[in-house]
Amino acid sequence: MQEQISRAEIAGGAAPSGALVHEDTTAKWFLVSSVAYFFIVGIVAVVIAAKFVWPELMSTIPAMGYGRLRPLHVNGMLFGWLLAADMALTYYLIPRLCGVRLWSETLGKATAILWNAIILGAVVSLLMGWNQGLEYAELPLPLDVAVVVAWIMYGFNLFMTISQRRYPAMYVSIWYVMGTILWTAFVYLTGNFAVLFTTGVNQANLNWMYVHNAVGLIFTPVGLALAYYFIPKASNTPLYSHKLSMIGFWSLAFVYVWTGAHHMLHGPISQWLQTIAIAFSVMLLIPVWAAVYNFFATMKGQWHQLRDNVPLKFLMSGVVFYLLTCFQGPMHSLRAVNAIVSKTDWIPGHAHMAVLGAFSFFAIAGAYYMVPRVWGKQLYSDSLANWSYWMWMIGGIGFFVTLWLGGFWQGWQWNNPAIPFIDTVVALEPVWLVRFFSGILMFAGILFFSYNILATVLGEKPKPTAA
Amino acid sequence: MLRKADTSATWAAIISLVLFFIGGILTTVVPPLVDTTWAKPFENADPAKGPTGKLTPLNELQLQGRQIYIREGCWYCHTQQTRTLLADTKRSGWKGVDSPVSTPDEFVYDDPHLFGTKRTGPDLSRVGGKYDEQWHRTHFRNPRDLVPGSIMPPYPWLVEDAAEFKAIVAYMQTLGRAKDWRPDNDYEE
Known part of the structure; x- marks a missing residue:
């Protein structure tokens, strides 16, 4: 695959003198640190999966307890790996889509340093148990403030770049990045600051609005921005429909934010609010299908490229996982289904398919695409990249499917009060064992990926010459 | 446009x-x-309208225990909501008495809320008063001594620190007690 892309790259790289040269330092810094956190937090992930099977594992050390490592896993993967990788890739693609340099590399580098300081602060505070007690918003207040500052620096830099663009018409990825920047600002403020002024159900409602939209209005739009950019790029095919991408964008902007209360179906929250959340959750199928149809239609006649184009493999598998996860979401929101799957192990199966299967796959594809280009080197090993794909694919499917089956079964058992709770725990032991081994495979994916990126960055394998 | x-x-x-x-x-x-019930603490003196009782804010010791509950991440595996599902009211019940469902007015003083999203261990919304101090001491030291097959990690440091142990047990004994749905001091033998 690299052969093909390299040739295209050479064609682009051999631009006439005076052509725009991107510095890309900010993108490089963000990407390298995100890959490092992916690896470190991947170890944490395997440890907590092991704790389900061997609960005594490291259980005498408070900082290594499940309750401290789980938020480290969630926050580390979401903000240390995925969001940082997404930021790296948007620092790469926005200047290119706008035909100008990044507005300020200095500001970008400062953002990268601040972001790393936040993640290190998060590691320390979560291991110490300095936990605010709100899901996805565990970090103590000073770090929340630092996140807001970093986000303003990031958003300002990209908005200034966009405002100076050379092409007036904006490609859909630019919209999604702008949407991400703006929505994230308000979603984050709600989930980390507004909650401090509320209690009880009111606070839970704000918390779920944040938790849901952390995925729906942060990782979804930026993930789609990547997919809309990298699918046409990696396959060398124009996007099927601009209009359809608009429909997807505006329906996403309107529909997503209404659905937070579906996290409390059957719970102590007003029934009418639950019903609103259900109705809008079902409507989510509109933006999802608009995006997925567009990607599939773009690939029409191009599917043969999947045979040896690794970034495209990640991208299109990510699209399929995105479709599946976004089909599950509305289905879980139906009261009858929710009564079975809610609070079970089905839910981590669903969440991992969204965050790893869909959005991380987009970011991984972007990294495989971007790294050789910004460092001006050939990817260290195409074969290793292919192996990382299969490790994630097999491990991921093993993980998702066993948790769905196990979770569904668990939910059925819970709904039969004649079965003592502990029996429903013992019944899931094999599920957690398979999950652990699937996790090992997924970690192998991380290992191959991060080694490949590292070896490319540090290695001396230059771009093949055009000749 | x-x-x-x-x-x-x-x-x-x-x-x-x-x-x-x-x-x-x-x-x-x-x-x-x-929906004003979100902010109005539970209070009912009329048995005809359902369980009686009154929600009171936690005292200092109980609040301290709640902070430990948050610090150790208990809420990642234990929900605190008896949902409007028959099975939930049975599982939260005690000795044949079904538990009332959780209502917003029982959580008015909760900050942060601890409803939870994942039920790896049993729901704790009505656990208050069910198990005595000695039970919790043994259970924190090694849950499998009391519940074979449990996958809850041991928390020996909670038992070793007498003040912390006292606080977390005091907190847990308050859970779900605003509604007077069964007799007090009904610890499992």
Whole structure:
């Protein structure tokens, strides 16, 4: 695959003198640190999966307890790996889509340093148990403030770049990045600051609005921005429909934010609010299908490229996982289904398919695409990249499917009060064992990926010459 | 109008924020104004209207225990909500008495809320008063001594620190006690 892309790259790289040269330092810094956190937090992930099977594992050390490592896993993967990788890739693609340099590399580098300081602060505070007690918003207040500052620096830099663009018409990825920047600002403020002024159900409602939209209005739009950019790029095919991408964008902007209360179906929250959340959750199928149809239609006649184009493999598998996860979401929101799957192990199966299967796959594809280009080197090993794909694919499917089956079964058992709770725990032991081994495979994916990126960055394998 | 967003970043930004704020405000700011039970602490003296009782704020020791519960991440595996599902009311029940479902007015003083999203261990919304101090001491030291097959990690440091142990047990004994749905001091033998 690299052969093909390299040739295209050479064609682009051999631009006439005076052509725009991107510095890309900010993108490089963000990407390298995100890959490092992916690896470190991947170890944490395997440890907590092991704790389900061997609960005594490291259980005498408070900082290594499940309750401290789980938020480290969630926050580390979401903000240390995925969001940082997404930021790296948007620092790469926005200047290119706008035909100008990044507005300020200095500001970008400062953002990268601040972001790393936040993640290190998060590691320390979560291991110490300095936990605010709100899901996805565990970090103590000073770090929340630092996140807001970093986000303003990031958003300002990209908005200034966009405002100076050379092409007036904006490609859909630019919209999604702008949407991400703006929505994230308000979603984050709600989930980390507004909650401090509320209690009880009111606070839970704000918390779920944040938790849901952390995925729906942060990782979804930026993930789609990547997919809309990298699918046409990696396959060398124009996007099927601009209009359809608009429909997807505006329906996403309107529909997503209404659905937070579906996290409390059957719970102590007003029934009418639950019903609103259900109705809008079902409507989510509109933006999802608009995006997925567009990607599939773009690939029409191009599917043969999947045979040896690794970034495209990640991208299109990510699209399929995105479709599946976004089909599950509305289905879980139906009261009858929710009564079975809610609070079970089905839910981590669903969440991992969204965050790893869909959005991380987009970011991984972007990294495989971007790294050789910004460092001006050939990817260290195409074969290793292919192996990382299969490790994630097999491990991921093993993980998702066993948790769905196990979770569904668990939910059925819970709904039969004649079965003592502990029996429903013992019944899931094999599920957690398979999950652990699937996790090992997924970690192998991380290992191959991060080694490949590292070896490319540090290695001396230059771009093949055009000749 | 949406067409304008094709070439104008300002338009795109404004429209995407307007669309976002419609749903954002209607689902976060408006609901507590419409449904006042979210902010009114539970109080009922009339048995005809359901379980009687009164929600009181936690005292200092109990609040300290709650902080430990948060610090150790208990809430990642234990929910605190008896949902409107028959099985939930049976599982939260005690000795043949079904538990009442959780209502918003029972959680008015909760900050942060601890409803939880994952039930790896049993729900704790009505656990108060079910197990005595000695039970919790043994259970924290090694859950499998009391519940074979449990996958809860041991928390020996909670038992070793007498003050912390006292606080967390004091907190857990308050859970679900605002509604007087069964006799007090009914610890498992």
